[in-house]
Every structure is written in structure tokens, then in C-alpha cells.
Amino acid sequence: xxxxxxxxxxxxxxxxxxxxxxxxxxxxxxxxxxxxxxxxxxxxxxxxxxxxxxxxxxxxxxxxxxxxxxxxxxxxxxxxxxxxxxxxxxxxxxxxxxxxxxxxxxxxxxxxxxxxxxxxxxxxxxxxxxxxxxxxxxxxxxxxxxxxxxxxxxxxxxxxxxxxxxxxxxxxxxxxxxxxxxxxxxxxxxxxxxxxxxxxxxxxxxxxxxxxxxxxxxxxxxxxxxxxxxxxxxxxxxxxxxxxxxxxxxxxxxxxxxxxxxxxxxxxxxxxxxxxxxxxxxxxxxxxxxxxxxxxxxxxxxxxxxxxxxxxxxxxxxxxxxxxxxxxxxxxxxxxxxxxxxxxxxxxxxxxxx
Amino acid sequence: xxxxxxxxxxxxxxxxxxxxxxxxxxxxxxxxxxxxxxxxxxxxxxxxxxxxxxxxxxxxxxxxxxxxxxxxxxxxxxxxxxxxxxxxxxxxxxxxxxxxxxxxxxxxxxxxxxxxxxxxxxxxxxxxxxxxxxxxxxxxxxxxxxxxxxxxxxxxxxxxxxxxxxxxxxxxxxxxxxxxxxxxxxxxxxxxxxxxxxxxxxxxxxxxxxxxxxxxxxxxxxxxxxxxxxxxxxxxxxxxxxxxxxxxxxxxxxxxxxxxxxxxxxxxxxxxxxxxxxxx
Numbered sequence: 334x335x336x337x338x339x340x341x342x343x344x345x346x347x348x349x350x351x352x353x354x355x356x357x358x359x360x361x362x363x364x365x366x367x368x369x370x371x372x373x374x375x376x377x378x379x380x381x382x383x384x385x386x387x388x389x390x391x392x393x394x395x396x397x398x399x400x401x402x403x404x405x406x407x408x409x410x411x412x413x414x415x416x417x418x419x420x421x422x423x424x425x426x427x428x429x430x431x432x433x434x435x436x437x438x439x440x441x442x443x444x445x446x447x448x449x450x451x452x453x454x455x456x457x458x459x460x461x462x463x464x465x466x467x468x469x470x471x472x473x474x475x476x477x478x479x480x481x482x483x484x485x486x487x488x489x490x491x492x493x494x495x496x497x498x499x500x501x502x503x504x505x506x507x508x509x510x511x512x513x514x515x516x517x518x519x520x521x522x523x524x525x526x527x528x529x530x531x532x533x534x535x536x537x538x539x540x541x542x543x544x545x546x547x548x549x550x551x552x553x554x555x556x557x558x559x560x561x562x563x564x565x566x567x568x569x570x571x572x573x574x575x576x577x578x579x580x581x582x583x584x585x586x587x588x589x590x591x592x593x594x595x596x597x598x599x600x601x602x603x604x605x606x607x608x609x610x611x612x613x614x615x616x617x618x619x620x621x622x623x624x625x626x627x628x629x630x631x632x633x634x635x636x637x638x639x640x641x642x643x644x645x646x647x648x649x650x651x652x653x654x655x656x657x658x659x660x661x662x663x664x665x666x667x668x669x670x671x672x673x674x675x676x677x678x679x680x681x682x683x684x685x686x687x
Numbered sequence: 688x689x690x691x692x693x694x695x696x697x698x699x700x701x702x703x704x705x706x707x708x709x710x711x712x713x714x715x716x717x718x719x720x721x722x723x724x725x726x727x728x729x730x731x732x733x734x735x736x737x738x739x740x741x742x743x744x745x746x747x748x749x750x751x752x753x754x755x756x757x758x759x760x761x762x763x764x765x766x767x768x769x770x771x772x773x774x775x776x777x778x779x780x781x782x783x784x785x786x787x788x789x790x791x792x793x794x795x796x797x798x799x800x801x802x803x804x805x806x807x808x809x810x811x812x813x814x815x816x817x818x819x820x821x822x823x824x825x826x827x828x829x830x831x832x833x834x835x836x837x838x839x840x841x842x843x844x845x846x847x848x849x850x851x852x853x854x855x856x857x858x859x860x861x862x863x864x865x866x867x868x869x870x871x872x873x874x875x876x877x878x879x880x881x882x883x884x885x886x887x888x889x890x891x892x893x894x895x896x897x898x899x900x901x902x903x904x905x906x907x908x909x910x911x912x913x914x915x916x917x918x919x920x921x922x923x924x925x926x927x928x929x930x931x932x933x934x935x936x937x938x939x940x941x942x943x944x945x946x947x948x949x950x951x952x953x954x955x956x957x958x959x960x961x962x963x964x965x966x967x
Contacts, residue, residue, distance in 0.1 A: 393853045415852040416860075428850040432868045441864070445855035486850075493854045 342407030344371035344529025345392060345420075345497045350401035352387050352553075361387045362398070363553040369497070369546075371406065372527035374520070376534055376544035376561075380576070384553040385533045389499045392531065393420040405496045416445070421495035425502045427486035429474040435461065435485045436470035442493035460488040463522060480511045484518065491526065498523075498530040504539070516543050537577055541565070549573055565617070567605065571683050574615045581621075582613040583652040587682055596651040597630050601677050611685040616675055618645070618658040623665070624674035634669045648673060708928065714921030734918035738926075743919070744901055749926055751817065752886060752903040756930075759824040759885035760878040766825070767832025767877055768839075768870070775840035786833075793830040797890055800826070805894040815897035823895045824888055828881040835880060839873025872942055879938045883931050903927050 347367040353360040362384045369375040377385050390396035392403060394415035403411045410418050421442075429438045439460050443453035461467045464484040474482055483503060490498055500519075504512045520543050523530050534540050540547045541561040548558040556576075557569040568574040571582055585595030587609045593600040595614065632648035632655060639645075644664040646657040648671060655673055665671050713727065715734055720727035738745040770789060774782050792800055804826055805814070813819035851865045852858075867874070889904045896902075907923040910916060 393849075395849050395852065415849075416855050416857050418853070420853055422850055422853040424846050424850060426844065426846070428844065428847045430847070430851075430865060430868070441851070441856075442854040445851075445857075445860060489854065495853075499853075 342371070342404070343368040344373070344406060345369040345531065346404040346407075347388070347392065348402045348404070350388070350391055350398045350403070352384075352391060352396065352398050359553075360399075361553050362391070364401070365550075365553065365555060367548055367555060367558070369529055369531060371529055373545040374523050374530040374532060374543060375558075376532045376540035376547045377550060378534055378537055378540040378547055378576075379550035379556075381535060383550045385535075385550055386501055388550070389422060389501045389531065389533055392497065393422045393499050394418045395422070419493070419496035420499055421490040421493040421497075422499045422501060423483075423486050423490045423503045425506050427474070427479075427482040429477075429482055429485055429489070431474050434471050434473055435466065435477065438474070438485055439489045439492050441489060457488075457492055460492045461485070463491065463525075464488045464518060480507055480515065483507065483515065487519070487522070491522065491528070495528065498528050499533075500530065501533045502535070503532070505534075505536075512539070519543060549576060551576070566679075567681055568615065568683055571613055571615070571686050574681075574683060579615050579617045579656075581616050581618065581654070581656045582683075583615075583650070583655070584611075584613055584685070585652065586611045593680070593682060600675070600680065602680055602682060603678055606680075606682050608682050608684055612682040613685060614652075615681050615683055616655070616679050618656040620676055620679035621655060621657040622674040622676070623657070623659070623671055625672055626674075629672035629674045632671050632673050634665050634667050634671055637664055637667055711921050711924045711928070714917050715925055717918055717921075734916075734922045737916075737919050738922045744906060745923065745926070748901045748903050748906045751901060753930075755817070755821055755824055755902060756882045756885040758821045759828050760882040762821075763825050763828040763832045763881035763884075764836075764874055764877045767829060767836045767881075768874065770829075770833050771836035771840045775837055775843070776845050786837075789833045790830045792826050797827075801890045801894050804891065808895045814895050815899045817896075817900050820892055820896045820900045820902075823891045824885040827888060827891065828884040831880040831884060832877040835873055835877040836870075839870050839877075843869060872945060875938055875941060879934055882934060886931060887927075 345368070347365055350362050350365040350367075351360050352362040365384070365388065367375075367377075367388070377388060379385050387396065391398050391401075394403075394410065394413060397412060401411070402409055405419065429435075430441065433441070436454060436457050439457035440450075440453035443456055444450065448456075458467055458470060461470055464487055466481060466484050466488065469477065469481060472481075474485070477485065483506075487503070503519075504515045507515060516539060519530075519532070523543075532540070532543060541564075544561055546558060547561050547564050549556040549564065551572060557564060557573045559567070559569075564573070565577055568577060568579065574582065583595055583597070585593050587602065587606065588594050588599065589609060591602055591604070591606065591609075593602050593612075593614050600614070630650050632650045635647040635649050635654060637644060637646055640658065642661050644659040644661075646659055646664060647654050648657060649655075650673065655675075657673065716730045716732070717727035718729035718731035718733065737743060741747075770785075773779060774786055779785065804823060808814045808819055808823060813822060847869065848861050848865050851861050856864060887904060888902075889908065892900065892902050892905060896905075903923065903926060907920070907927055910923055911920045914920070
């Protein structure tokens with residue numbers, strides 16, 4: 334059972350990885366630490382240029398880091414060449430060999446390990462079946478659609494029986510509807526085989542949809558690694574909150590009693606807020622409601638902008654602008670006076686930056 | 688209508704190219720041929736017998752030409768592929784300048800180039816020997832191979848190699864299973880061009896070979912200019928023209944087979960963007 338591991342070591346561990354490209358002064362990865370639990374799916378999320386692709390290159394052995402170490406299931410592989418490492422990569426484009434059929438493409442890894450042609454093809458067919466493409470085994474890559482080709486690429490990577498599967502924006506070139514199908518396929522196959530997987534993406538919805546854990550990367554360093562729900566509910570910093578679509582940040586400080594003091598008064602906080610001292614109150618736009626009554630704050634509508642079926646509203650309060658995402662209905666007009674309800678359960682405080 | 692025009696144009700081109708070769712064929716087999724006969728009175732293989740005689744150097748020159756052309760085809764293609772790989776995939780600083788320098792031999796007038804090159808080769812002690820001539824044939828061949836291979840690499844994605852590495856392929860396996868098959872059409876075109884450049888090269892061969900290295904074009908020139916032996920000249924002409932034509936035929940057939948193997952029949956629902964960036 335190649336995918337199972339008896340040890341409790343992480344499937345993939347990156348330790349203080351630093352990479353600087355020639356001719357650049359700033360490192361693209363700056364002392365990055367990353368653990369991926371064995372058999373789990375980690376989404377590596379971040380804006381473009383944050384070092385996601387470089388991380389994949391380092392993990393796969395296509396790039397040797399200037400400093401730091403790479404471990405696969407507890408064994409150091411920092412200088413092991415890619416073909417002996419067992420870290421299969423799938424890129425945004427399928428990168429199938431154009432002169433070989435789908436079946437022979439999937440048989441490629443087994444052939445490279447010295448298995449017989451017949452043997453390799455037999456197991457290749459099983460892998461094609463897993464991604465639902467056994468009927469197209471004899472097609473050449475150019476006879477496949479983009480989604481089909483990417484499924485063949487996934488089957489081929491799995492056929493390598495890798496210690497870790499590295500997916501670098503594998504669905505970004507596909508149509509949105511197809512992307513959803515591919516995500517489902519990925520999660521099904523990944524759970525079935527329990528293969529340690531890193532999915533690189535710039536799409537937070539995708540990350541949240543498929544990942545056991547999400548690692549948020551920015552400027553070559555790890556901002557936060559957490560389960561998707563935690564990442565949204567409890568961002569570790571203002572940068573994390575902002576990246577995940579939470580632009581509201583009201584400055585103030587948390588009192589020793591665990592209340593948030595700001596120009597709006599002293600606001601209650603959930604018990605989970607352990608931070609004390611200066612910080613920013615963050616609350617997701619979709620959690621804020623228009624309301625009346627005692628538990629609301631006064632605000633003046635600053636801007637109104639449609640966002641799909643929803644309406645994005647920015648309202649100025651005494652403590653600063655609050656972003657609101659309103660469900661379909663009749664939204665207030667600019668300069669209108671409104672009252673905002675900020676549910677306590679959705680409040681969170683991040684430390685003041687710097 | 689369009690098809691008819693197309694066929695007519697094609698026929699015209701064929702005649703245009705083939706017509707000058709016809710007298711060559713006739714002369715090569717002509718026996719007695721006196722004015723005002725339109726065609727020879729009889730045909731013979733005398734000129735071919737003559738050409739086969741050792742003192743005429745025809746066989747030796749053909750061998751030399753073939754050896755030089757094959758060497759140039761392989762060497763110039765390998766060097767061209769390496770240069771193109773570096774220029775396209777790694778985008779070095781001043782890539783434009785490097786590219787210009789590599790193309791310079793076809794930009795400079797041949798005589799100016801040949802005289803300069805001869806000077807260099809004489810000083811380096813490379814003149815008057817086959818190795819020197821083989822080396823100097825690279826000069827006019829390289830621009831073509833570099834250009835063709837740059838085209839070959841333009842649609843090539845190096846991540847195909849990277850993917851193969853992570854799937855367990857060693858560097859040599861990647862070369863064999865990924866790089867060479869993907870670049871095969873360009874490599875074939877490049878080698879063909881380099882072969883032809885070397886095969887018909889005259890100036891560089893004369894200047895650097897110093898009369899010691901005799902190739903087919905050299906022999907053809909001296910026979911045509913000095914001997915008055917029309918039949919032998921025609922035989923030499925045929926020997927010079929035939930290999931390139933054969934080469935083109937074989938090359939075209941190979942390319943067609945290669946395409947057929949990759950393309951097969953297009954799928955019923957033709958979503959063409961199956962694999963962008965791999966191979967069009």
C-alpha cells in the first residue's frame with residue numbers, strides 16, 4: 334500500500350526554506366515553515382507572486398533551496414533529485430506527452446520505474462478508470478478537451494504512486510462549472526487514496542472547498558495555517574483578514590476584561606478572543622446586518638455598489654468604515670443614516686500591525 | 688475554380704523547377720550529338736564510367752561532400768538546439784544581441800565573411816584540412832539551425848520536462864521520451880537545412896580547404912569551367928542535385944507520418960484547445 338505510512342511524521346515538511354532567484358535581492362521564500370499532515374490535503378493560498386509556485390518547485394526537487402530542508406514522511410530529501418523523490422507535480426496545463434495516447438501517458442511513470450509495458454498499461458487503465466476516462470484511453474492528448482486532459486494528468490500523477498501530490502493551480506485554466514467537477518473529483522480521489530496533497534491556488538473559495546487545512550502565504554512567508562472555517566472566523570492578522578475578503582478593521586484596544594474599547598463605546602467580544610491591548614475589530618461583510626434597537630451602531634452610508642445578486646455597502650461609523658454585504662432587497666441610498674447590527678459571535682480582534 | 692488555379696500554379700512551378708534539370712539528364716546519357724539534332728543520336732553510360740574512374744576524383748569528392756554534410760547536419764543542429772534552448776527558455780541578458788550575432792553570417796555579404804573567416808582559420812592552423820572545412824561549414828549553417836530551433840522551442844513548454852522528472856524520469860529519459868519527440872519536426876527541418884547548406888557550400892570550402900579538400904561543388908565548378916566535357920559536367924550536376932531532392936522527399940514523408948501519428952482523426956466534438964502550450 335504505497336499511499337499509507339506507518340509513521341506519524343508529517344507527509345511533507347518544509348523547514349526554514351529560503352530561496353532567492355539570481356539577480357533579485359528580495360528572497361521569494363523567506364524562511365518558510367510548512368507541515369502537511371500525512372494523507373491530508375493542504376491548500377496553499379496566496380496572491381500571485383507570494384511564492385506558491387516556488388514552494389511546489391522546492392517540494393518536488395525541481396529547485397534546490399538556498400537554505401532550509403525538505404522532509405517527506407520524516408526522511409530528508411532536500412538534495413534528492415525529483416525522479417527519486419516521489420513528489421508528483423500537476424501544473425495548470427496538463428503537460429501530457431503529445432505523441433502518446435492517454436493510456437500510455439498514464440503508463441509513463443510505471444515504465445520509468447522499469448515495469449513492463451503490459452504491466453504498466455494494466456495499472457494505467459485502473460488509474461484512468463478512477464478519473465472516469467477509461468473509455469478515452471486510446472485518444473491522443475489533442476483529441477481530449479481541457480478538462481479531460483487535466484483528468485488524465487491527475488491519473489498520471491497518481492500512477493506515480495507519489496509520497497506527495499503537488500497540484501499547481503491545476504484547475505485555473507478550466508471553465509468555472511468544470512472547475513467544480515474537478516474539485517469534487519480531486520477530493521474524492523484524494524480521500525480514497527489518502528495521498529498527502531498540496532493544492533496551490535489563488536482562489537480562496539477553492540481552498541476552502543477542498544482543503545483539510547489552508548496555509549496562507551504572502552511575500553515568501555506563512556501568514557497563517559488553519560482549518561478553512563477557523564481561517565475565516567479567526568484570522569491571525571489584518572493581512573489574513575483582508576486577503577480573505579474582510580476589509581472592515583476598526584481600531585481600538587481590548588480591555589483587560591475582554592471588551593473592545595473604541596469610539597463606538599465598549600463592545601462585547603466572544604470569549605475566544607484571547608488578545609489584550611491595541612488591535613483591530615474585524616467583522617465579515619456578510620455578517621453585518623441593517624437593524625434597529627439597542628444593539629446597533631449609527632452609521633452614514635458612504636457608497637453602494639451591486640455585487641451579483643447582493644449589494645456591497647460601505648457605511649461610516651464613529652470608529653471607521655464598516656463594509657456590509659446585503660442580501661437582495663432594496664438597499665439604502667448614499668448619505669442615508671442607518672443603524673448597523675454587528676453580531677457578537679462574528680466579532681474578532683487582530684493585533685495591531687507593526 | 689480556385690482548385691483549378693491552384694493545380695495550374697502547382698504545375699507551372701513544377702515545370703519551372705524541373706525544366707532546367709532536363710538537359711542535365713539528357714547530357715549525362717548522351718553519346719553522339721551533333722547539330723542540328725534536337726536529341727542525341729545515341730545514348731551511352733560513358734560519362735558515368737568516366738566519373739567512376741579514380742583519377743576523376745568524383746567518388747572521393749562525393750564521399751567528402753557527404754561526410755561534411757552529415758557532420759554539419761548533426762553538429763549544427765545540436766549546437767542550434769542548445770543555443771535556441773538557452774535563448775528561448777532561459778532568456779539570458781542581451782538575448783537579442785546573442786541572437787543577432789548567431790544570425791550574423793547570413794546578414795554579412797558572403798565574400799566579406801569568407802575572407803575574414805579564412806584569415807582566422809589560417810592563423811588557427813585549421814586551413815587545408817577536412818576538419819577545418821567541417822568546422823567552417825558550421826558558420827553558414829548555424830544561422831539556419833538556430834532560427835529553426837528557436838521556432839521549435841517557441842511552442843515548447845519546459846514544464847513538460849519538469850513534470851516528467853517528478854514522475855520518475857531521469858534526465859536522459861526525459862531527453863529520450865519528452866524533449867526529442869516533441870522537437871522532432873524542428874530537429875529534422877534543421878538537420879535538412881544544415882545538410883543542404885554544407886552540401887552546396889563553395890566559397891568557404893575553397894578558401895579554407897585550400898584545394899586539398901575537394902568537394903562535389905568544387906569538382907563541378909572546375910569541370911564545368913575547364914574541361915569542356917559536357918557529359919561529365921552533367922553527371923556531376925546530377926550527383927549534386929539528386930541528394931537534396933531525395934532528402935526533401937524523405938523529410939516531407941517523415942514529417943507527414945509524424946503529424947499523422949500525433950493527430951489521428953480529430954475528435955467529433957472538436958474542442959481545439961486541448962493542450963495549449965504543448966504542441967500545435
